[in-house]
Amino acid sequence: MKKSLVIKLGALLTIAFLSNMAFLPATCSAKYLNSNFRATSEQTYKGWPIDWWVTYFIQEFDKTAPGHGMDWLHGNSKQNCGPSITDWVPDAIDKGWVVRSLPSYAKVGALAITVNDSSHFARAWIVREVYTWGFKGTYIDKDGEPSEQKISYSWLANPGDGFNFKGYIYPERVPK
Structure with a gap:
């Protein structure tokens, strides 16, 4: 019951955030198009609240990544501010x-x-x-839940709404 309350609250904060950027402090600048809210869980994964949307991507990536998995994260977990995925490609x-x-890769x-690049919102x-012709991927929907979506390569090359494809981060290291 508590989780559903958090998810509903997250959706409401997303609407408030998108309509007025002042609702979240500047220190919480990790922006995600569909689900940007403060996590409330005391449980963590790699120092990030387990119920934060970004933690889902970290855990899923780590399932197939070598070693300790994702290691390029920045942010402030003490304030429940996740790392901004806008920086993930260059940081990776x-x-x-x-x-x-x-x-197509x-x-x-x-x-x-x-x-x-204008709003710094991101999709993952x-x-x-x-x-x-494309791929099927899991994303976090407007309710903060994992959902599947089919994405064509042609759409990804030009997704519109000011979005640009930044890249794929493979769960593998560059060979030395």
């Missing part, structure tokens, strides 16, 4: 992860990232299945 490159910038287990998917 800096940490030695394989990144591909062409939409989808790979199962990879993170697919689009960013609106975990790639689940790859097709000749």
Whole structure:
């Protein structure tokens, strides 16, 4: 029951945040298009609240990534402010992860990232299945729940609404 209250509250804060940027302090600038809210759980994963939307992506990526998994995170977990996925592609490159910038290079287990460079909002998917025309990926919906969506490579190349494809982060390291 408590979880559903948090998810509903998250959706309300998303609406408030999108309509008036002043609702969240500047220190909580991790923006995600569909689900941007403060987590309330005392349980954590890698120092991030377990019920924060970004933690879902961290956990899913880590299931197939080598070693300790995702290691490029920034942010302030004491204030429940997750890392901004707008920085994930360049940060993953800096940490030695394989990144591909062409939409047709989808790979199962990879993170697919689009960013609106003006608003700094981002969209992310975990790639689940790859097709000749696109991929099926999991994203966090407006209610804060994982949902599946099919994405074509042509849409990813030009998603509109000011968004640009930033790349896939593969769950593998650059060979040394």
